[in-house]
Amino acid sequence: MTDRSMPLTKHLQELRARLIFVFIAFFVSFIIGMLVAKPLILFLQTDEMPVTITMNVFKVTDAFSIYMQFAFVIALVLIAPFALYQLWAFVKPGLYRNEQQATLRYIPIICVLFLIGVAFSYFVVFPFVLTFMLQFGEQLGVQNTIGLTTYFQFMLQTILPFGALFQMPLLVAFLTRLGLINPDIMRCFRKYAYFILLVIAGLITPPELLSHLLVTLPLILLYEFSIIISSLTYRKLNAKIS
Numbered sequence: 001m002t003d004r005s006m007p008l009t010k011h012l013q014e015l016r017a018r019l020i021f022v023f024i025a026f027f028v029s030f031i032i033g034m035l036v037a038k039p040l041i042l043f044l045q046t047d048e049m050p051v052t053i054t055m056n057v058f059k060v061t062d063a064f065s066i067y068m069q070f071a072f073v074i075a076l077v078l079i080a081p082f083a084l085y086q087l088w089a090f091v092k093p094g095l096y097r098n099e100q101q102a103t104l105r106y107i108p109i110i111c112v113l114f115l116i117g118v119a120f121s122y123f124v125v126f127p128f129v130l131t132f133m134l135q136f137g138e139q140l141g142v143q144n145t146i147g148l149t150t151y152f153q154f155m156l157q158t159i160l161p162f163g164a165l166f167q168m169p170l171l172v173a174f175l176t177r178l179g180l181i182n183p184d185i186m187r188c189f190r191k192y193a194y195f196i197l198l199v200i201a202g203l204i205t206p207p208e209l210l211s212h213l214l215v216t217l218p219l220i221l222l223y224e225f226s227i228i229i230s231s232l233t234y235r236k237l238n239a240k241i242s
Helices: 008-046 062-094 097-139 148-165 168-177 183-188 190-204 209-241
Strands: none
Touching (some): 008 062, 008 148, 062 148, 097 168, 148 190, 168 209, 183 209, 190 209
16 A cells, blocks of 8 residues: 555545546457357357247348447447446555455456356256247247347347346455455255246256256355455455454
8 A cells, every 4th residue: 555645636536547548459359249249149149059940130220230249249248347446446446455456356357257157057047948949939829039139139138137136256256355244144045045046047947957056056066166265365364453
């Protein structure tokens, strides 16, 4: 932590400069996203799924709309590490040296956990959910005519939340370092946490047992892994104090 306090105007100027950097980086990332979006959409249409789907558009703007949405999401994913680094650099002067190193290590972990969550959802959860929905429509005698925008919006709404859910261990480690929680508290509230995870899984998946279990079990394992992370963090904090 710096001994000399920085005037408020200096803080605002630095914040403005870093926001400008982030905006410029986002603009560049968005251009990259526009270049990558088209081949990515084509790949996702040809990627093997449990069911055969023929894409349709119902509005003149549907194809361009989903193209821009993909470019925007790609840009956000690309800009995330840089934006997190800029945030860390802005708060760095107010942190002790050990806190600076600890918080900086969070950035790559956040990105890796997000990608793991997205990959798990795309390869495991999304195919089951999609198959269930389409087969349910066939059982009702309905012919499934899938719109391009509807399909890809449904895909993004299914896989992106898992990127956030897989941040649980990191969030637990951070809250443990702040002293807001500890492994004993997490163990005491385990049954309530399980219930909340069941509700979250129920909101994400269709009302079908196998799909529900495919989501619930990994979330429960993630919670148990978070307890281990909290225990390790708690021990390190106690070792420093003693």
